[in-house]
Amino acid sequence: xxKVTQSSRYLxxxxxEKVFLECVQDMDHENMFWYRQDPGLGLRLIYFSYDVKMxxxxxxxxxxxxxxxxxxxxxxxxxxxxTNQTSMYxxxxxxxxxxxxxxxxxxxxxxxxxxx
Amino acid sequence: AQSVTQLDSHVSVxxxxxxxxxxxxSSSYSPSLFWYVQHPNKGLQLLLKYTSAAxxxxxxxxxxxxxxxxxxxxHLTKPSAHMSDAAEYxxxxxxxxxxxxxxxxxxxxxxxxxx
Numbered sequence: 001x002x003k004v005t006q007s008s009r010y011l012x013x014x015x016x017e018k019v020f021l022e023c024v025q026d027m028d029h030e031n032m033f034w035y036r037q038d039p040g041l042g043l044r045l046i047y048f049s050y051d052v053k054m055x056x057x058x059x060x061x062x063x064x065x066x067x068x069x070x071x072x073x074x075x076x077x078x079x080x081x082x083t084n085q086t087s088m089y090x091x092x093x094x095x096x097x098x099x100x101x102x103x104x105x106x107x108x109x110x111x112x113x114x115x116x
Numbered sequence: 117a118q119s120v121t122q123l124d125s126h127v128s129v130x131x132x133x134x135x136x137x138x139x140x141x142s143s144s145y146s147p148s149l150f151w152y153v154q155h156p157n158k159g160l161q162l163l164l165k166y167t168s169a170a171x172x173x174x175x176x177x178x179x180x181x182x183x184x185x186x187x188x189x190x191h192l193t194k195p196s197a198h199m200s201d202a203a204e205y206x207x208x209x210x211x212x213x214x215x216x217x218x219x220x221x222x223x224x225x226x227x228x229x230x231x
Contacts, residue, residue, distance in 0.1 A: 040125070045218070090160065104165060107152075107159040110157075112157075
């Protein structure tokens with residue numbers, strides 16, 4: 001089974017802190033994704049990576065950056081956390097599209113981040 | 117461009133009665149379609165996916181969905197609801213093929229099951 005793990009289930013940080021959210025997948029997937037989930041808004045894509053050191057902005061990248069130094073690990077960074085970044089953050093991974101034309105993504109359990 | 121609309125933000129049923137969660141999509145190309153389920157404080161789990169092999173797709177836990185191209189719909193059904201089905205459900209569309217990585221999520225339908 002594909003396993004996507006996230007470093008923390010719950011996290012509380014203060015405004016202005018630098019925050020790192022870590023995600024690891026064990027199925028050699030090329031693609032990795034970070035989403036945020038807010039009530040009534042569904043999932044919104046923050047960033048995605050299709051290879052080591054490669055990244056593309058999603059729909060809401062402002063205030064976030066990412067790092068992918070190894071294929072299995074994808075980090076989301078909040079350079080200076082703000083209260084409007086309080087949310088559930090979900091990581092996902094998938095095969096490169098040509099290997100899986102159905103583009104199924106596998107999700108981690110999520111990190112609920114609260115910024116005070 | 118692709119989009120997905122879940123027609124109900126909240127559906128409430130009684131245990132043992134049928135479930136219908138409605139989803140309409142828009143896609144410029146041949147789409148892949150998914151339903152994901154999220155139980156409270158859990159990540160998203162794939163319920164079923166449309167693979168173009170058959171228009172009626174069977175998933176886990178007795179759920180199924182029918183792809184209707186003429187109606188651009190992919191509604192999720194289950195004949196008899198169980199208390200454990202209470203969760204949030206997301207309809208998702210992807211334009212398959214090429215280099216398109218993007219999944220577009222609906223805003224979710226919260227299913228409540230009453231005893």
